[in-house]
Amino acid sequence: MKVARTIAETRSALEDVRDGPIGLVPTMGGLHEGHLSLLRAAREECDTVVMSLFVNPAQFGDEHDLASYPRDEERDLALARDAGVDLVFAPSTEEMYPAGFQTWVEVTEVGSRLEGAFRPGHFRGVATVVLKLFSVVRPDRAYFGQKDAQQVAVIRQMIRDLALDVDLRVLPTVRDGDGLALSSRNALLTTEERKRALALPRALATKDLTAARALLARSNGLDVDYVEVAEFDPPVLAGAVRVGSVRLIDNVVLEGDSK
Numbered sequence: 001m002k003v004a005r006t007i008a009e010t011r012s013a014l015e016d017v018r019d020g021p022i023g024l025v026p027t028m029g030g031l032h033e034g035h036l037s038l039l040r041a042a043r044e045e046c047d048t049v050v051m052s053l054f055v056n057p058a059q060f061g062d063e064h065d066l067a068s069y070p071r072d073e074e075r076d077l078a079l080a081r082d083a084g085v086d087l088v089f090a091p092s093t094e095e096m097y098p099a100g101f102q103t104w105v106e107v108t109e110v111g112s113r114l115e116g117a118f119r120p121g122h123f124r125g126v127a128t129v130v131l132k133l134f135s136v137v138r139p140d141r142a143y144f145g146q147k148d149a150q151q152v153a154v155i156r157q158m159i160r161d162l163a164l165d166v167d168l169r170v171l172p173t174v175r176d177g178d179g180l181a182l183s184s185r186n187a188l189l190t191t192e193e194r195k196r197a198l199a200l201p202r203a204l205a206t207k208d209l210t211a212a213r214a215l216l217a218r219s220n221g222l223d224v225d226y227v228e229v230a231e232f233d234p235p236v237l238a239g240a241v242r243v244g245s246v247r248l249i250d251n252v253v254l255e256g257d258s259k
């Protein structure tokens, strides 16, 4: 497995493999079974698997959230190697946002509600970095988790609007045995906070907006940002809560297949 730190290195490493499909799994590290399911799917479907590893400052509104985001590159690289990744693109912030950077991608409607309303600028940061990753890697397929349903909707819209030549692959949310959706941020929960956080997947599992809201209203020790039905493709019941200093999002698909 090769690790490239620059755009030039990445492009040159991919020069000779363009005759077969290239799969990209964009990550911010903190790899868990959800990421591994994306890497496995990419490994099955593509000749070359590229994983990006970049904690994207542009999608964090809050300095504390960015500073506390779990980072363990050595562990992430070992997991990527085990998953059969061919190339990891792990750039510096300066490589992705060089001095004078001023071009941003805004998916205006899809990106402005739910998460977009609570985290202004978040999806602008996501769309911009994902477009840049697409430009660097030029993947045939890009893999994302249904866990971030609105992120998927934003990227789907961007691909459509900008006629990007990439196939979007979406894999189902992976959950721990207790029902909590896997997230790099789960590592920041105390045992007590984790117990309280379980109210979110339990509420969403009702697949009923009124029941989910009622269940969360009765739950102690967590603040609800929203619980909404979102008409994404597929439609989801989505929610976001804050437990201590950790903000968690989750959703369940209301109909159809999440692939």
Ligand code: PAF
Pocket: 026, 027, 028, 054, 056, 059, 126, 129, 130, 148, 151
């Ligand atoms: O889902 C994530 O980890 C990030 O939002 C992504 C897609 C890697 C962009 O930074």
